[in-house]
Amino acid sequence: MSKQQTSFDKAGIAAWFAAYSDDMHRDPYPFYRYLLEQEPVLHLEERWTWIVSRFEDVSRVLKDPLFVREYRNAVPENQEMPSVSAEWKPVDGMLNNWMLFRDAPAHTRLRGLVSHAFTPRTMERLKPVIQEIADFLADGMAEQSRPDLIASYAFTLPVIVIADLLGVPSEDRALFRNWSHAFAKVLEGVDQSPQYVEQTIRATNEISAYFKDLIAQRRTSPREDMISDLLAAQEEQSDVLTEQEMIATCVLLLVAGHETTVNLIGNAVRLLLSEPGELARLSERPKLAATAVEEALRYESPVQMTGRIASADVEIGGRTIRRGQFVQVMLGAANRDAAQFAEPDRFDIARQPNRHLAFATGAHFCLGAPLARLEGEIALRTLASRFPNMRLTDDKPDWQPNILFRGHRTLPVLL
Known part of the structure; x- marks a missing residue:
């Protein structure tokens, strides 16, 4: 589907959600514009799925408790659950212990046991640590003739931060x-x-074995890290994480705490370098780093969509979504909704207000949002200060082939 195409049939839309399309992924925004203007609540009958794209409707689905994450909470108790193959059971077991895919009360419990790692007090403590990492990585970039910003900076910074939080050796x-x-x-x-x-x-299997071993080490030799804190809580509370829950939580924090932040930093830098004067503007006004992060989150959302399941018949946008049907909410489209954002296709690092949905909303609002924002702000401010003349070596973005996460595989720059 080309950038110029303005109409889309249901077969083409269904294909987009069933398989990766390089053309569509390169520029999904004409497609999102079509959804917003022509099919804001679209039913793909053969996939038993609804596609919801307008900001108001996406926000409603994410906040309404009638839309759940667990299929068993959406269908009658006597309905048979989908089965998984024996070989896939380790993966299924891991995902079932992710708070991301659980409803209350399990979600509330799992989230509450790790939320202390993302409090304002913790963020204040992490500021100098993240700044030191950013400076160190910028020093390394300065020694390269043509650094890849993803490998040298955007990937490495959040990996170091989340690994240190968890207690992973360097x-x-x-x-x-x-x-x-x-x-x-x-x-x-x-x-x-x-x-x-x-x-x-x-x-x-590999990551489960890795964290199982690390947890065993922390049982005998605790340190100042999240795993040690969670183990210490087991000595004090009756409601604690099982070992499988702890392993799954470590994996989730690793993936969510790194994959999306890499994309945030990489997308923000490419946007700054693609818009004449924006990097210089940030260099002259470093305080704009915070709003630049928010605008990058809105304009090129690191997570493009998420899903819910209707636990009852619900009317959205004049359409009735039936109990048990899956709903794909398009965060990337909602963040370009002209009903919510003036000139939604314009990148403005000083945009305010900016109530985007890049971190979702409702009960599943991203737990790590404060950390991602802090990392993004420090990363952009450091780069703008150190390399005010930085520029892209290629105007063609190298996107990761993934329709859920939007980010770059590589981003070569000249300093």
């Missing part, structure tokens, strides 16, 4: 890249090839 950080990308593909839910299944199962 020499093990490199292991996380392939593991994280594997689970990013799981969340996308498009690839079902034998190779994908094999890679996912292997990544699940």
Whole structure:
């Protein structure tokens, strides 16, 4: 589907959600504009799925308790649940322990046990730590003739931060890249090839074994990290994480705390370098780093969509979504809704107000949003200060082939 195409048939739309399309992913915004203007609540009958794109409707679905994450909470108790193959059970078990896919009260419990790691007090403590990391990485970039901003900076910064929070030794950080990308593909839910299944199962087994071993080490030799804190809580509380829940939570924090922030930083830098004068504007007014982060989150949302299941018949936008039907809410489209944002297709690093939905909303509002914002702000301010003349070496973005996460594989720059 080309950038110039303004009409889309249902077969083409269904294909977009069933398989990766390089053309569509390169520029999904004409498609989103079509959804917003022509099909804001679209039913794909053959997929038993609704596509919701307008800001008001997306916000409603995310906040309404009638839309749930767990299929068993959306259908009658006597209805048979979908089965999984024996080989896929380790992956399914991991995902079932992610708070991301749970409803209250399990979601509330899991979220509450790790929320202390993302409080304002913790963020204040992390500021100098993140700044030191950003400065160190910028020093490394300065020694390269043509650095890849993703590999040298955007990927490395959040990996170091989340690894340090969890207590992962520095020499093990490199292991996380392939593991994280594997689970990013799981969340996308498009690839079902034998190779994908094999890679996912292997990544699940490897990362589970890794964190099981690290947890065992912290039981005998606690340190100042999140795993040690969670283990200490087991000594004081009756409601604690099981070992499987703790392993799954560590994996979720790794993936969510790194994959999306890499995209945030990379997308923000490319946008700043693509818009004449915006990097200079940020260099002259460093305080704009905070609003620049918010605008990058809105304009090129790191997470493009998320899903819910209707637990009752619900009317949205004049259409009735039936109990048990899946709803795909398009965060990337909602963040370009002209009914919510003036000139939605214009990138403005000083935009205010900016009530975007990049971190979702409601009960599942991103737990790590304060950390992502802090990392993004420090990253952009540091780069603008150190490299005010930075520029792209190629105008053609190198996008990750993933319809759920929007970010770059590489971003070569000249300093």
